[in-house]
Amino acid sequence: MSDEAPPERRRMVRPPSGGTAAGRGLGQKLKTADKRSLSSQQWIKRQLADPYSERARAEGWRSRAAFKLSEIDDRLGLIRKGSRVIDLGAAPGGWTEVALKRGAAAVAGVDLLPIVPIPGAVLIEADFTAPGVDQQLIDALGGPPDLVLSDMAHNTIGHRKTDHMKIIALIEIA
Numbered sequence: 001m002s003d004e005a006p007p008e009r010r011r012m013v014r015p016p017s018g019g020t021a022a023g024r025g026l027g028q029k030l031k032t033a034d035k036r037s038l039s040s041q042q043w044i045k046r047q048l049a050d051p052y053s054e055r056a057r058a059e060g061w062r063s064r065a066a067f068k069l070s071e072i073d074d075r076l077g078l079i080r081k082g083s084r085v086i087d088l089g090a091a092p093g094g095w096t097e098v099a100l101k102r103g104a105a106a107v108a109g110v111d112l113l114p115i116v117p118i119p120g121a122v123l124i125e126a127d128f129t130a131p132g133v134d135q136q137l138i139d140a141l142g143g144p145p146d147l148v149l150s151d152m153a154h155n156t157i158g159h160r161k162t163d164h165m166k167i168i169a170l171i172e173i174a
C-alpha cells in the first residue's frame with residue numbers, strides 16, 4: 001500500500017435551480033447565502049433585482065417566463081378560448097399557466113420533473129417518449145387536443161452538434 005495521502009475529493013456544486021413556486025422563498029435563501037457558491041449567490045441577487053421576476057411574484061405567476069410566453073401567444077395567436085391544450089416539457093408550468101389564464105378549457109402537461117399542481121391542469125410526471133404517455137395526455141383532456149405545445153429540452157452537454165441533434169429528436173417525437 002502507498003503512504004501517499006488520497007487525492008483531494010472535489011465536491012460538485014449544482015447550479016441554482018429556477019423558479020420560486022416550488023421551493024423556499026428567496027428571502028429564506030439569502031440567510032444562508034454565505035454558505036452558497038458565488039454563482040448561486042449571484043443568481044439570487046439577479047432574481048431580486050430583476051423587474052420581471054418581481055412582477056411575476058406580484059402578479060402570481062410561477063416564473064418570469066410568463067411574460068415572454070404571453071408575448072409569443074400575442075404574436076402567434078396559439079391559445080384559443082375553450083381549447084384543449086397539451087403541454088410537453090411543462091415544468092415548472094409557465095405555458096400551462098399562460099394557457100389557462102388565456103381561456104384554455106383544459107390543459108394536460110407532462111414533464112420528467114415533478115410540477116407543483118396548477119388548478120385546472122392535469123400534470124403527469126413521466127418521460128413523454130415512453131409508450132402510452134401520449135394517450136394518457138389525450139385521455140386526461142377527454143379527447144384529442146386543439147393545440148400541442150412543446151418546450152421539451154434535455155440538459156445540454158455543451159457539444160453543439162450533439163445538443164442540436166437531441167433537441168431535434170424531441171421536436172420530431174412531439
Ligand SMILES: C[S@@+](CC[C@H](N)C(=O)[O-])C[C@H]1O[C@@H](n2cnc3c(N)ncnc32)[C@H](O)[C@@H]1O
Nearest residue numbers: 089091092093094095111112127128151152153
Ligand atoms: C425549457 S424547460 C420547459 C419550461 C416550461 N415549458 C415552462 O413554460 O415553464 C424544458 C423541460 O423539458 C423537460 N423534458 C425534457 N425531455 C423530456 C421528456 N422526454 N419528457 C418530458 N419532459 C421532458 C425537462 O425536464 C424540462 O423541464
